Amino acid sequence: MNDNPNGISEDMQALLKKPGLLGVRVDRQSLIKHFFNGCAGITIITLFLIMWSLLRESTGFLPTYRWELSVYRQAGLEYADFIEKPLSEHLALHSKLNRAFNAELNTISRESKLRRDAAFLIKQQIEEKTVLQREPLQEALDAGNTPPEKITALRKTLTEATAAALGSEPLPKLFNESEKKSLTADLLGLQPDVTDMPPFIKSLMDKFIEQDKAGKEKYAAFISALDAFEEASEPITELHDGMKEQVLEVKKAATQQHMAEDAKFKLLEAARAAKTAEKREGFEKDAAQTDINPIDYKTNIDSLITKLPEYESLIPAYKDAVSKAMEGIPQKADTHEARELIDQVRKSFPKHLAHVDESVDHMKAWQWDKPIPLFRALTAFLFGGDWITNSSWQDFYGVIPLFTGSLLIAITALLIALPFSVAAAIYTNQFASPREQEIIKPFIEFIQAIPSVVLGFIGISVLGDLIKETSNIPWLQWIPGFPVQERLNMFNAGLLLALMAIPTMFSLAEDALQNVPRAFSEASEALGATKLQTVFRVIFPASISGVFAAMLLGLGRIIGETMVVLLVAGNRIAIPDFSDGIGAVFQPAHTLTGIIAQELGEVSRGSAHWQALFMVGILLFFISLLINFLSRKVVKRFQLPKI
Amino acid sequence: MVTAAPYEPKKKQIVDHLAPTAVDKTFNSKATAGEEGMISVRDMDFNYGAKRALHHIQMEIPSKQVTAFIGPSGCGKSTLLRCFNRINDRIQGAHIASGQVIIKGKNIYDKDVDTTSLRRQVGMVFQKYNPFPKSIYENVVYGLRISGVKKKADLNDACEYALKSAALWDECKDRLKQNAFGLSGGQMQRLCIARAIAVKPDILLMDEPCSALDPIATLKVEELILQLKEQFTVVIVTHNMQQARRVADLTAFMYLGELIEFADTLTIFSNPQQLKTEEYIRGQFS
Numbered sequence: 001m002n003d004n005p006n007g008i009s010e011d012m013q014a015l016l017k018k019p020g021l022l023g024v025r026v027d028r029q030s031l032i033k034h035f036f037n038g039c040a041g042i043t044i045i046t047l048f049l050i051m052w053s054l055l056r057e058s059t060g061f062l063p064t065y066r067w068e069l070s071v072y073r074q075a076g077l078e079y080a081d082f083i084e085k086p087l088s089e090h091l092a093l094h095s096k097l098n099r100a101f102n103a104e105l106n107t108i109s110r111e112s113k114l115r116r117d118a119a120f121l122i123k124q125q126i127e128e129k130t131v132l133q134r135e136p137l138q139e140a141l142d143a144g145n146t147p148p149e150k151i152t153a154l155r156k157t158l159t160e161a162t163a164a165a166l167g168s169e170p171l172p173k174l175f176n177e178s179e180k181k182s183l184t185a186d187l188l189g190l191q192p193d194v195t196d197m198p199p200f201i202k203s204l205m206d207k208f209i210e211q212d213k214a215g216k217e218k219y220a221a222f223i224s225a226l227d228a229f230e231e232a233s234e235p236i237t238e239l240h241d242g243m244k245e246q247v248l249e250v251k252k253a254a255t256q257q258h259m260a261e262d263a264k265f266k267l268l269e270a271a272r273a274a275k276t277a278e279k280r281e282g283f284e285k286d287a288a289q290t291d292i293n294p295i296d297y298k299t300n301i302d303s304l305i306t307k308l309p310e311y312e313s314l315i316p317a318y319k320d321a322v323s324k325a326m327e328g329i330p331q332k333a334d335t336h337e338a339r340e341l342i343d344q345v346r347k348s349f350p351k352h353l354a355h356v357d358e359s360v361d362h363m364k365a366w367q368w369d370k371p372i373p374l375f376r377a378l379t380a381f382l383f384g385g386d387w388i389t390n391s392s393w394q395d396f397y398g399v400i401p402l403f404t405g406s407l408l409i410a411i412t413a414l415l416i417a418l419p420f421s422v423a424a425a426i427y428t429n430q431f432a433s434p435r436e437q438e439i440i441k442p443f444i445e446f447i448q449a450i451p452s453v454v455l456g457f458i459g460i461s462v463l464g465d466l467i468k469e470t471s472n473i474p475w476l477q478w479i480p481g482f483p484v485q486e487r488l489n490m491f492n493a494g495l496l497l498a499l500m501a502i503p504t505m506f507s508l509a510e511d512a513l514q515n516v517p518r519a520f521s522e523a524s525e526a527l528g529a530t531k532l533q534t535v536f537r538v539i540f541p542a543s544i545s546g547v548f549a550a551m552l553l554g555l556g557r558i559i560g561e562t563m564v565v566l567l568v569a570g571n572r573i574a575i576p577d578f579s580d581g582i583g584a585v586f587q588p589a590h591t592l593t594g595i596i597a598q599e600l601g602e603v604s605r606g607s608a609h610w611q612a613l614f615m616v617g618i619l620l621f622f623i624s625l626l627i628n629f630l631s632r633k634v635v636k637r638f639q640l641p642k643i
Numbered sequence: 644m645v646t647a648a649p650y651e652p653k654k655k656q657i658v659d660h661l662a663p664t665a666v667d668k669t670f671n672s673k674a675t676a677g678e679e680g681m682i683s684v685r686d687m688d689f690n691y692g693a694k695r696a697l698h699h700i701q702m703e704i705p706s707k708q709v710t711a712f713i714g715p716s717g718c719g720k721s722t723l724l725r726c727f728n729r730i731n732d733r734i735q736g737a738h739i740a741s742g743q744v745i746i747k748g749k750n751i752y753d754k755d756v757d758t759t760s761l762r763r764q765v766g767m768v769f770q771k772y773n774p775f776p777k778s779i780y781e782n783v784v785y786g787l788r789i790s791g792v793k794k795k796a797d798l799n800d801a802c803e804y805a806l807k808s809a810a811l812w813d814e815c816k817d818r819l820k821q822n823a824f825g826l827s828g829g830q831m832q833r834l835c836i837a838r839a840i841a842v843k844p845d846i847l848l849m850d851e852p853c854s855a856l857d858p859i860a861t862l863k864v865e866e867l868i869l870q871l872k873e874q875f876t877v878v879i880v881t882h883n884m885q886q887a888r889r890v891a892d893l894t895a896f897m898y899l900g901e902l903i904e905f906a907d908t909l910t911i912f913s914n915p916q917q918l919k920t921e922e923y924i925r926g927q928f929s
Contacts, residue, residue, distance in 0.1 A: 537788075
């Protein structure tokens with residue numbers, strides 16, 4: 001201390017920083033600082049690791065998918081699909097007509113069918129209940145040497161048991177009193193050795209057969225039209241099947257070739273990395289043995305194209321046949337359902353005919369060797385309307401059906417959750433007494449504690465049936481989409497997701513209202529405003545930025561939720577049919593999150609399907625990022641200026 | 644600076660002096676010569692929960708005059724002011740314990756009084772300017788809108804009248820649609836005054852209207868107050884004795900929830916009757 005190199009007086013030595021360890025100061029203060037710094041750093045590094053792994057797993061997707069699409073084209077699958085399109089339309093039209101026909105037929109035979117089924121059911125129930133008395137009698141009869149008096153006694157016990165069972169089993173209301181009597185007589189006469197149907201039940205059966213026959217006679221024209229419609233496409237279907245077989249062969253060969261190339265590449269890699277010359281030679285030998293013959297796409301395509309004139313020649317006959325069949329469809333259907341279905345078919349029929357003609361144009365314009373650029377794989381992913389996997393024909397990874405599912409569910413959930421949460425927040429913050437606040441807030445926040453799997457249970461077991469039953473109420477039929485066909489649908493999932501989002505949105509909206517300066521409400525009330533006027537004219541507008549942020553964060557939660565949608569949304573991978581307008585929300589759908597959860601466990605690692613699922617993950621990531629970004633913008637835009 | 648302790652024994656004495664009649668006499672003789680005021684407070688006690696904030700307040704505030712309340716912090720002058728439009732009702736547990744506040748012949752603490760229409764007749768300006776996050780125009784016509792005025796012409800007239808009365812018209816007639824937060828502090832406070840007078844109240848309450856303003860803005864607001872008293876009865880709470888001297892016709896001195904002295908401003912400042920008043924005015928405590 002005495003020799004002072006810097007010429008600083010001893011008193012001032014304390015001012016100098018103490019030397020650190022490797023340039024880092026290690027006193028307590030800086031250690032604490034570095035600890036917090038490190039924590040923040042680890043969080044950021046983890047985020048980057050997640051992004052990196054997502055990108056790594058999915059980078060291969062675009063080239064792989066492009067390769068698959070190019071095989072789809074070069075092997076001629078695309079060519080065959082041009083015919084597939086009108087064929088599947090034909091199938092859809094036919095099934096609609098079939099449904100219409102069944103609806104019509106039901107008007108005649110429905111009641112007799114119901115009566116017959118009810119009688120059968122009661123007979124079966126009685127037989128089940130008296131099985132203990134029936135079996136000994138059966139055995140006695142089978143034995144052949146049983147004394148007749150014993151058989152009589154057994155018969156008596158059986159009749160008594162039947163009577164007792166009948167007493168406990170109410171007869172269906174479909175029958176009137178005298179019919180009930182004859183039914184009872186029939187049932188009492190049930191004995192194991194009588195194989196003929198009892199007379200009354202027999203009459204019911206005959207009645208149904210008769211009416212069914214009558215119905216089929218009445219609608220004979222309809223039936224023949226229906227059959228003609230179905231048969232019209234047969235030649236084309238045959239041709240198409242032939243083409244399919246042919247191109248699938250080529251595709252199979254191409255896939256095998258691809259795998260062989262892959263194997264050879266790997267062997268060569270191994271050879272390069274091998275340590276001893278011996279091993280290397282071995283690898284190289286193996287590689288040389290892997291024979292790779294370039295696939296002769298050209299010959300296949302040439303033979304495929306020769307089918308076009310045949311297809312073209314089949315078209316006029318097909319069009320004639322279906323048009324004629326359409327004329328045979330009754331103009332006036334008796335039931336509402338049939339009328340609607342037939343109307344739909346009539347409406348889309350001209351379009352269908354046009355599509356048939358178009359398919360020929362598409363086939364003529366088609367070039368098998370037109371290369372597929374890389375961005376085409378991306379657009380096919382982002383805007384593709386089919387998500388088809390594990391198909392024997394061709395896999396497609398188009399994300400639109402999943403995206404629309406996610407979006408519709410999110411919109412439904414948001415539209416339900418927003419009014420509830422904002423209204424609850426306004427009430428709690430502005431009108432509720434402190435005691436009420438103490439009750440409401442924890443209760444709403446408690447919803448968050450319900451595990452989403454449990455909510456899924458509720459959706460399946462309670463909400464689904466509730467929605468379906470409500471949709472059958474006659475005076476609610478004006479609601480689009482009613483009656484609902486599926487218990488598990490987007491609306492159901494939306495309702496549950498709304499419930500999940502309400503606590504988040506409620507808390508944030510409540511905070512936003514709380515943050516409005518008291519001075520505003522004081523000024524408003526001093527001007528003679530009522531509480532309600534103050535809330536709606538001053539406080540709510542002033543808190544709008546916070547409410548927006550609450551909404552967007554709720555949306556983020558809804559989009560990212562997986563378990564509920566997987567259980568409740570119905571998991572049908574298809575773009576919803578918007579012909580019913582807003583009623584489309586009552587259809588089942590699959591979602592971006594649900595598909596990952598459902599399929600990722602089952603695909604082989606590194607396959608195109610696997611990579612596609614990671615791409616879906618990235619898409620979700622970007623959607624969340626966008627929502628976050630938007631909420632920041634919105635909050636800034638509507639923020640109150642500071643005074 | 645605080646010399647409250649030595650006065651403790653005397654405080655009792657002051658309370659004794661403060662028999663309602665004594666204050667009445669002071670007031671009546673000096674200010675309105677027996678005429679009933681615009682606001683009359685009759686032996687009022689006011690509580691925050693169990694805590695008594697105002698004791699036996701008795702005063703007559705005359706019409707079309709400026710009345711100032713002065714006194715040390717926490718003496719209850721703001722509480723008294725806030726009794727006049729019942730804005731104190733917002734506070735949990737605040738209530739009048741006894742007595743009456745009579746405005747235009749009606750006890751405003753009667754059960755059948757509608758506070759919203761009371762507040763349309765008794766406007767208020769707050770310590771910290773608090774315009775709404777809306778345009779200047781919407782701020783001024785807010786009071787009219789909530790009372791159901793819809794006609795555009797009426798709203799425009801009221802806006803012009805109020806802004807002119809608040810001496811703000813020339814400064815912002817070209818920017819009525821702009822957000823009020825773009826104004827300066829003094830302008831915002833005058834906007835708040837305009838907002839209060841747009842509904843044409845009878846009485847204008849001002850709770851330390853200049854405490855958040857700079858001296859020049861203060862001067863402008865004070866000039867404005869002097870103009871306003873031609874149309875309104877103004878009651879102002881102020882910390883600033885010079886301000887009371889400059890703008891007020893009458894001044895009330897309050898201490899520890901009691902009205903010590905109420906007389907015309909000149910008397911209060913030149914010849915106070917109560918010892919406490921004199922000491923406060925001399926700056927012996929605050």
